[in-house]
Amino acid sequence: MGKMKCDISHKKFFRSTALVLVTSLLLTLFAYVPETQSASSPRTGGSYYNYGEAMQKAILFYKANRLGDLPDDYILPYRADAAMDDGKDVGLDLTGGWADAGDGIKFTHPMSYAAGQLGWAVYEYRDAFERSGQIDDILDEIKWATDFFIKANPSPEVLYYMCGYEASDHSVWVPHEMLDYMTDRKSFVLNAQTPGSDVAGSTAAALAIASLIFEKTDPEYAEKCLKHAKQCFAFGDKYRGKNPLDTLYPSGGYIDDLAWGAIWLYIKTNDSTYLDKAKELLPPTKLGGGHTHCWDDVSYGAGLKLAQLTKDPEYIKVVEKNLDSWMPDGSITYTPGGLAWLSQWGSLRYATTAAFLAFVWSDDDTVCTPSKKQKYHDFAERQVNYALGDNPRGGSYVVGFGENAPVHPHHRTAHGSWTSQLETPSFHRHILYGALVGGPGSDDSWKDDIKDYMLNEVATDYNAGFVGSLAKMYDMYGGDPLENWPQPEDFRDPQDDIVEYFCRGWIIYEGYGTTNIMFQINNRSAWPPTMKDKLSVRYYMDLSELFEAGKGLDDVELKLLDHQGAKLIGLKQYKDNIYYFTVDFTGTRIMPTEWEMCEKDATVQIKYKDMNIGSNDNDWSYQNLSGPPDYKATSFAGLTPYIPVYDDGKLLWGEEPEGGTPTPEIKYGDLNEDNSIDAIDFALLKKILLGDKPDNVNLSAADLNVDGEVNAIDFAILKSYLIGNIDSLPKKS
Template structure:
């Protein structure tokens, strides 16, 4: 969802900042510290939480947002390959990286900020990650992002900055695994004619940091990162301009990003040209005090590193002006419970990142004002402890950690809806361990509500500064990570129904030797969400009474009525007098994406030649059938395990008759033949309705709908599929015309 940047330093705060700044210089550290204690309830100075466990889980969150080709033995059993078409529209492989937040769009700008911020944490507190056993994990996550940036930079003056986009992605609420089926994964590029120095500077910084932190373990990869960092920085420096993205992440400018990239290139190379560039992009007088380091303003981090490198008093004053703003009385709003609150959007993201800067600055005893360092340090501890539970609700704001933790983060894959709805199901099917939610309002109020994305959004940039602060807290106070964690069962919500694939069945009519059924195959998969196009169901019958009366299979007629892409396979022997027929949906995509996609219906009629002999009462599959066909896509009404579900002929769910011998071999797939065109029936379900019209509309917008027969969209038979055909379709649905033209 949209995460607008907070308003920068307000003029109305200027006088307060100046007064506090002077007071901070004149007052001893103890006096400044007393002001902090008076305004804050969170604790500092002790081990109040298991910071190692919190760190472990906060890093794990990034694995939940991975896109691309995931390992077969992936640690999160509810995740699988996702967004595998990224880059195909431009002839490149742009798979990989992270989905930005609770949505599925991939942005180079905030992703490079997040990966760079994680890398900065490793640069400052590598020993903490090593001691906690998390170094390999965090390096693996950073590399997942930097691998994508290398792909996104196929030429020196080319950088891809987005895959997917708002109008397409935010029109659905589906797991990441299904993005390719229901959204348009269009790629967007920066080049000399469409520059983006903000994206370039941030990406260069991330790759420069990666070149530093990977040097001890993978020097060859570190060199690759450095090569790309230099080229991307040169591209941003030569073709200056702000990226064209004007939704979701509208950048405030690029000078801070370029300064950030330059300072890290200097730290890596020692080339003073980069340091001069950093200072020219970020002169000592340019930094305001009323914000903090974030995806859209890295000037605070850049100034801090320049000050540490040069010991320039001007830059040091810039850093402390910013940190003083975050102290009580300095201009920042404090909630009654002690949170330094900057914005309704991701308030905890800002507080935890300001805490990281405060830790890094207070750790450095070679620059800055010594009398302030203790106050900065304790401020940082209190903000992290607020997040972990030292707050009025006595609850954690980190999913799966501590007491009273969030259970409904705004995250599509963790939620696991099969109908693209925020309220279906009413709980999350997976626990999004380690995700830092947006945070409370300025009065400490917060509601655990998936629909409130202001307070409950999660994002890769939200966790970034938080991870660094947790590393520092662990380094000071310990609290060991969990052993032999996670286990597969840790990712299953305890109240979740474990049924992913199933059949529902209803009796539509029964009498005079006839049984009419409605059978429905369902795909509500979530471990992981999976598109299936070879599902079938089998109805098992006991024909003993037919054979005992001297009859044969010819006395039983099975016919398929209206269906959504199904085919009927006639009676086959299972064992003795038990036979089955198959309703086969092979070729029809069934997936937990939208209501009409997660379930498919078929009407079947069983008719006996002699109504006095044939009976279904003894059929294995007749058990549990309901006579009420009322159902929806939420409940499990009509569910019957006695009509099993198969995937390409292999039993997937349900119960076959006992003592039935070997399961019949899967039927060979039929040789595909091109069916005659039914104009208007784009999804091949035998019906011409609004679903087909939607497919046609998506096709005209350039959205690929897998499996759609676009030839059926040529309603006026002119050899073209265009807006004229869409107009005809709409007129037909509105009954303006009686039929599709023949």
């Protein structure tokens, strides 16, 4: 939800020498000391954790936040296509990319930072990703983001910086798959009249880095990325100004982003014009302070790369000044347990990214001061290990990794609410593997609470520097990634694997040969969340007593009473004396988004003309029914498998009476049943309408609007489908 991701108010820390000395003394006296360490030596690194597994899971997190057209065999079974309307409002395809955090908004600025940071990790530690078998996975994730940046830059002086917005997106708490149904996915653009040099510079950097790391595996794509990197940089440099976003991600400036883009374009092209531009934008005098590399201030990473490229003593000095501020004897606040703590917003994100910078710097003997090399290295290891479990609570801050890991991250899709409420359900339906949560307060305190988006939110920028630090830890200490992983989820609620869709039923009235039954169809889907508009339920009746008394179907009256978009389809024979009627919600959207949307009601009156003949007691679907409904009871009250749920006529959930004839499957439009809908079917339908019914034709498949009749309306529907005016026909029944 709401967040100030890069707390610029904490960029500088002014402390007197006395305060620093007192703080250092207190930290020494009260520092957290693990049982496996001596009191004089805080834990600073080593192969304490499986860094290969941690890296594997941290990369997987990005797949949980993907938007767009996902593969049918997607590795995460709870995810499906999402935000497929992005760009339609401006006549473009802006699908793809990542949802930002626990919400569903797509921001180009922090996304480009995250993609660039992941790419920087590959640039520095490619061998670690290759040896661990993770290179294809991380390149695939980076490409998912850069593909979006290319779409977002349809012409040289246009760059889209956001899809969706706070007022709409944060008004609901729904899975990503439901965004198009519940939120306004408006697109926001930067151009000559509305500049955004910060977004353009950061995007240029991400694309330039991508062009570097894809040279080896996909040179054609690398060139495509370079083209757009140059375009984005030129646009941002020509039309200078901050992007207009003033909520969630208000930018602190754009000079650092332009310098960041120029540096990576220089590394890629060796064109000194870009290096000169970077030095002009970001001279050593503009660097320093106690913050670190983050989505809104990339000057620290930019300064580090400038120092490496130029070997200029002034750049080297300011880089080490910044790193020194993060050391235990520097100006940064340290928690009693050893976390270098910068801000309450994503404290672990800052610490693990500062660790990445410290690793990269200490690895470079051409610039790093020899006497500081080990100090920087030890600092970085300690911050990573703190996140993985070396902390006072003895617990990991990475979902699905290690001991006492978070299970309630602030993430809408992992939670899987069907009511747009953080309280429903009380558990998370999915494990958000690899997500680094915000982290503890300055006293090491932390609560695993979905409502606390300050300490327990996750974000694409949070994981970015963390992945790079894990790659370095793997490079040093190894640790095998898990094989044949991820496995199918271990459902948190024993009912969840069987009740995504179900019916609840209650007797509203019973007497004098009349029974009123309320049917409530439910969609609480989460594997994946799915909108359904062809759901129905069937009530199975045993009419033996009527037939034995010489009565017939005309002696049973069915009437639809109060309902929410249903229609009643009369009695049909199932087998022998067992018949069923259908309460059909086709055309009504039922989806896991709000109480009013995830469940729909209909009440049906069953009336026997002779109240002395006819009973519901022997009906298959009468089992377990009671009433009236108690809405204060559990949300599964009234659940009955004996009133089955169907999707477009196919059994979805519940139990039918034994021995019936299975409902035949129909592919509408496929009249000759050759599994293809084409001109032959069109010709056959024309013959039928002219009164010449050909042999071997499935007449049911000709009823395109499923109204029980084959007529000119069906002919028009099939024609529209074949010429491409409509995308689909009813599927199967």
